[in-house]
Amino acid sequence: MSRNSSRCSNSSSxxxxxxxxxxxxxxxxxxxxDGSIVVQSKPFNxxxxxxxxxxxxxxxxxxxxxxxxxxxxxxKNGGVSPELMVNEVPEFDDDWRSASWKKQKKHVxxxxxxxxxxxxRYGDEDQQAALMGVLQTLVMYFSHMAEPRxxxxxxxxxxxxxxxxxxxxxxxxxxxxxxxxxxxxxxxLMYVYYQIISTLTAKRIRNIFxxxxxxxLRRMLSGAERQINNLLDATEHDPCxxxxxVRCLPLELSVRDTIAQAMAQFSKVKxxxxxxxxxxxxxxxxxxxxxxxLHPIEIHLILNLLVASESLKTSETWTPICLPLFExxxxxxAHISYLDETCNICLLMITVNENLFHTxxxxxxxxxxxxTHFGCLKAIQGSAKENKSQYKASDVGIPEIHHFLYxxxxxxxxxxxxxxxxxxxxxxxxxxxSLYQYVHQRLHNSxxxxxxxxxxxxxxxxxxxxxxxxxxxIAFTPFVSKGAAVNAMDKLLRWxxxxxxRLFIRNSPTI
Amino acid sequence: MTAKKEVSLINFFIFNAKFxxxxxxxxxxxxxxxxxxxxLDTKIKQIGLCEAIITFTATFTDHPCExxxxxxxxxxxFQAEPDFWTVMTLGVPSIEKIVEGQTHTxxxxxxxxxxxxxxxxxxxxxxxxxxxxxxxxxxxxCDIESLKQRLDHFFSKYLVTLRLNQxxxxxxxxxxxxxPLDKISYLRLQCFINQMxxxxxxxxxxxxLYNNHLVWSGLEQEDMRVLYYYLTASLLPAxxxxxxxxxxxxxxxxxxxxxxFVLGPPDLQNEKNLGRISRVHLAGCEQEMEECFLVVYRAxxxxxxxLIQGDQQLDFDLFQKIDKFVGPQLSAIASxxxxxxSRKNPSSTEMQFKYVYFNRMNFAQKTSIHTSxxxxxxxxxxxxxxxxxxxxxxxxxxxxxxxxxIVKTSNDSWIVGxxxxxxxxxxxxxxxxxxxxxxxxxxxxxxxxxxxxxFFLD
Numbered sequence: 001m002s003r004n005s006s007r008c009s010n011s012s013s014x015x016x017x018x019x020x021x022x023x024x025x026x027x028x029x030x031x032x033x034d035g036s037i038v039v040q041s042k043p044f045n046x047x048x049x050x051x052x053x054x055x056x057x058x059x060x061x062x063x064x065x066x067x068x069x070x071x072x073x074x075x076k077n078g079g080v081s082p083e084l085m086v087n088e089v090p091e092f093d094d095d096w097r098s099a100s101w102k103k104q105k106k107h108v109x110x111x112x113x114x115x116x117x118x119x120x121r122y123g124d125e126d127q128q129a130a131l132m133g134v135l136q137t138l139v140m141y142f143s144h145m146a147e148p149r150x151x152x153x154x155x156x157x158x159x160x161x162x163x164x165x166x167x168x169x170x171x172x173x174x175x176x177x178x179x180x181x182x183x184x185x186x187x188x189l190m191y192v193y194y195q196i197i198s199t200l201t202a203k204r205i206r207n208i209f210x211x212x213x214x215x216x217l218r219r220m221l222s223g224a225e226r227q228i229n230n231l232l233d234a235t236e237h238d239p240c241x242x243x244x245x246v247r248c249l250p251l252e253l254s255v256r257d258t259i260a261q262a263m264a265q266f267s268k269v270k271x272x273x274x275x276x277x278x279x280x281x282x283x284x285x286x287x288x289x290x291x292x293x294l295h296p297i298e299i300h301l302i303l304n305l306l307v308a309s310e311s312l313k314t315s316e317t318w319t320p321i322c323l324p325l326f327e328x329x330x331x332x333x334a335h336i337s338y339l340d341e342t343c344n345i346c347l348l349m350i351t352v353n354e355n356l357f358h359t360x361x362x363x364x365x366x367x368x369x370x371x372t373h374f375g376c377l378k379a380i381q382g383s384a385k386e387n388k389s390q391y392k393a394s395d396v397g398i399p400e401i402h403h404f405l406y407x408x409x410x411x412x413x414x415x416x417x418x419x420x421x422x423x424x425x426x427x428x429x430x431x432x433x434s435l436y437q438y439v440h441q442r443l444h445n446s447x448x449x450x451x452x453x454x455x456x457x458x459x460x461x462x463x464x465x466x467x468x469x470x471x472x473x474i475a476f477t478p479f480v481s482k483g484a485a486v487n488a489m490d491k492l493l494r495w496x497x498x499x500x501x502r503l504f505i506r507n508s509p510t511i
Numbered sequence: 512m513t514a515k516k517e518v519s520l521i522n523f524f525i526f527n528a529k530f531x532x533x534x535x536x537x538x539x540x541x542x543x544x545x546x547x548x549x550x551l552d553t554k555i556k557q558i559g560l561c562e563a564i565i566t567f568t569a570t571f572t573d574h575p576c577e578x579x580x581x582x583x584x585x586x587x588x589f590q591a592e593p594d595f596w597t598v599m600t601l602g603v604p605s606i607e608k609i610v611e612g613q614t615h616t617x618x619x620x621x622x623x624x625x626x627x628x629x630x631x632x633x634x635x636x637x638x639x640x641x642x643x644x645x646x647x648x649x650x651x652x653c654d655i656e657s658l659k660q661r662l663d664h665f666f667s668k669y670l671v672t673l674r675l676n677q678x679x680x681x682x683x684x685x686x687x688x689x690x691p692l693d694k695i696s697y698l699r700l701q702c703f704i705n706q707m708x709x710x711x712x713x714x715x716x717x718x719x720l721y722n723n724h725l726v727w728s729g730l731e732q733e734d735m736r737v738l739y740y741y742l743t744a745s746l747l748p749a750x751x752x753x754x755x756x757x758x759x760x761x762x763x764x765x766x767x768x769x770x771x772f773v774l775g776p777p778d779l780q781n782e783k784n785l786g787r788i789s790r791v792h793l794a795g796c797e798q799e800m801e802e803c804f805l806v807v808y809r810a811x812x813x814x815x816x817x818l819i820q821g822d823q824q825l826d827f828d829l830f831q832k833i834d835k836f837v838g839p840q841l842s843a844i845a846s847x848x849x850x851x852x853s854r855k856n857p858s859s860t861e862m863q864f865k866y867v868y869f870n871r872m873n874f875a876q877k878t879s880i881h882t883s884x885x886x887x888x889x890x891x892x893x894x895x896x897x898x899x900x901x902x903x904x905x906x907x908x909x910x911x912x913x914x915x916x917i918v919k920t921s922n923d924s925w926i927v928g929x930x931x932x933x934x935x936x937x938x939x940x941x942x943x944x945x946x947x948x949x950x951x952x953x954x955x956x957x958x959x960x961x962x963x964x965x966f967f968l969d
Contacts, residue, residue, distance in 0.1 A: 102570075107571075131567075138563060141560060150581045150582050151582040151583075152580075152581050153580040153581055153582060153620075154580045155578065155580065156576075156578045156625060157572050157575060158575075159572070159574070160571055160572045162567070175571050177571075177572070179908050182580070442900070442901075442904065442918070445621060445900075447619065447621045447622060447893050448891075448920045448921070448922070450897070450918050450919065450920050450921070451921050452918070452919035453917070453918050453919075454915075454916070454947060456914050456916075457914045458914070482948055482951040483948045
């Protein structure tokens with residue numbers, strides 16, 4: 001594994017891009033050495049086309065393997081157990097058409113092709129059955145009755161956007177009062193759709209609805225409700241989702257290499273496909289079988305699973321999970337365990353073989369031993385304490401920069417500093433997020449690709465830059481001059497380059 | 512093998528749901544539908560669909576529904592008057608490729624921008640209202656059948672003239688090009704107008720244009736914009752065509768001048784023919800719309816519009832008097848202005864500088880990239896769409912009072928949009944290997960020479 005002589009074509013030029021300012025993939029600060037860690041964030045179109053059919057026979061048909069006793073509890077419940085909704089749903093009137101219901105920024109409705117309600121973000125979906133009926137009629141009109149056949153995409157009214165996604169046999173609708181673009185909102189709906197797939201597999205859903213058009217899918221989804229709610233909340237506060245990138249825990253290169261070696265050594269088990277170490281909701285290390293890779297969306301789903309389920313923390317868990325982009329029609333199995341008492345460091349091993357629990361349990365023990373022996377766990381804990389895993393914008397040493405987002409394209413990894421003044425409150429952070437979304441959509445939505453955007457507003461100046469190798473979004477003080485902004489950007493890129501070994505995963509071994 | 516399809520008009524209709532609330536009465540909701548050949552059933556379904564969407568969006572917001580996007584179409588809604596909806600459905604431009612026997616159609620949704628085409632919808636309604644008054648007033652004064660007739664009469668003719676692939680940011684602005692005069696000419700014009708309005712008390716308002724630029728207007732801003740659009744988009748192009756085919760100028764009995772009526776008696780010797788005179792409805796600033804006769808008189812490059820009280824009977828005598836008074840004076844003013852503008856013209860540096868300017872306070876607009884034949888060749892419609900997007904961002908998404916957005920595209924075109932104190936300017940610079948600082952300097956230089964009396968924030 002030789003290191004590339006990394007050359008960042010822009011870090012040396014002053015005053016911005018004198019020459020061809022495109023930074024090629026693989027040459028940006030933080031680029032990976034060999035192969036990609038995570039599959040290229042696919043362009044929007046590729047993700048929204050229908051999922052690929054199963055490729056290998058032996059991985060297929062795991063649908064029936066999920067033991068039915070997991071389901072009997074749900075089948076007893078007619079609908080959603082109210083306790084799951086209590087924490088997520090704010091107080092408002094029972095009448096779902098009340099003013100407070102309307103004021104919510106983002107509503108999500110899921111129903112079957114037959115119009116049967118499955119999920120609503122706020123309120124009780126049975127009460128909203130009539131509304132869902134209307135949505136279903138609208139979607140079905142265009143796809144089944146219009147001449148020529150068409151697809152309903154979205155509707156706009158003032159500041160509201162209503163985005164429709166039909167994925168046979170489900171219909172997902174998002175009613176949003178944010179500034180996100182239609183593409184960004186459709187992406188969020190795709191995330192919700194993939195979340196459902198990851199619980200049930202695409203094949204199973206299709207089969208059920210083929211046999212019973214009127215099936216009430218809620219009977220199989222009671223746990224997933226909480227995960228969907230979590231996912232939606234996360235999309236409102238975290239830029240990872242619309243950027244299609246994963247956050248990675250900053251760690252010294254030596255520690256990370258040790259972890260990589262330890263994990264790789266004990267992951268060379270037949271049928272083990274991925275071995276992932278996560279700490280504080282960020283990726284630490286990721287070992288994969290050659291020729292296979294996880295998509296950032298799947299990593300987000302895994303993170304969501306960990307966040308949403310308290311029960312996983314108590315002991316080693318063996319759970320089926322469907323990875324929608326890896327294999328949408330079948331389950332893979334995940335061995336999940338926490339390596340420390342505070343339950344912040346999680347080791348996941350994913351395999352296609354349902355009988356591998358004990359083998360993986362053993363691997364886990366060996367890995368945990370080795371990591372403890374070399375002090376890696378302590379290092380991770382230490383790095384997480386007291387601002388070390390999260391650096392501040394002021395650490396970078398450029399006073400004009402208040403905050404930034406940097407995404408490497410070759411690895412789909414994201415790094416950003418902690419929020420500081422003037423973004424200390426949640427509302428300010430959310431406002432900044434919607435501004436980043438605006439820059440992102442302007443850079444990606446036009447028929448004419450935009451490479452650089454500089455916007456001066458009332459409270460900040462924003463810079464967005466897209467090259468083949470990275471995407472960079474910076475929030476400056478509004479009084480920054482253009483010259484200072486360009487210099488600051490160059491300085492920041494140099495700083496990221498200097499810190500790249502610590503901020504990103506440079507090496508991802510294959511087994 | 513690729514086949515390109517431009518944006519097309521699929522249908523255009525106007526309906527009011529209150530006219531057919533019961534089942535079986537749905538056809539009564541339809542006030543106008545284009546194309547006429549579509550079966551009634553389909554029309555009813557379309558309207559039902561629109562109603563469903565409008566009701567659905569109303570569940571969440573009081574803001575009326577604006578658009579419906581599907582893969583292949585774009586439907587735009589405009590509630591012209593309470594409960595009266597105008598809806599236009601466009602076919603999304605597409606590129607068809609035949610690869611290995613399989614047809615692949617790529618629909619380019621980004622090529623249709625909602626706010627641009629809604630501006631078209633609004634414009635068509637404004638124009639209808641100029642000539643026919645509001646829907647509601649026709650209903651109260653006459654009945655539903657006459658409303659339907661009027662709609663049919665106007666829209667059937669107007670819709671075929673729409674050039675949908677030439678719509679851009681200027682349609683959104685819907686502004687007016689002004690021609691500022693020097694002090695003397697302006698005062699002369701002012702005196703002339705005052706005199707005229709004293710002599711002819713029936714004249715309520717007057718408007719003077721020179722060469723498609725507005726020189727003087729006595730109308731309210733809203734009416735002015737609509738009338739200006741009508742004159743520059745419909746009437747004047749029609750006149751210039753006529754000019755090439757008709758007889759030479761008519762000279763009046765007393766001395767010769769170059770004036771004649773465009774909307775009015777074509778031949779002042781012939782008493783019988785009053786010519787085409789339109790009735791227009793002006794919104795003004797009152798609740799009720801005011802009806803006037805629109806008489807248009809032309810002398811050399813100057814065009815004068817006289818809005819005469821609508822309750823009068825027009826007689827030939829009046830026109831003769833107008834011709835006698837207005838003709839010589841207008842011709843003199845026109846030739847003065849001609850001299851003025853020819854003196855100002857040799858500033859060819861303007862050519863290099865590509866920009867679009869708009870002032871929200873007086874709706875003044877200026878552009879150096881639009882010519883009478885369309886866009887200057889160096890500016891692509893993609894760039895214009897980006898300008899429209901930036902305009903939208905500055906006004907709605909980022910909601911800045913004053914701000915600036917600079918964008919660089921992948922083919923080295925820089926677009927700088929500045930918004931300051933109700934004025935907006937969008938400058939296009941094409942320069943390879945430039946960076947942000949250089950472009951900023953260039954823009955500052957241009958603004959100081961061409962917009963030196965306007966303060967734009969840095």
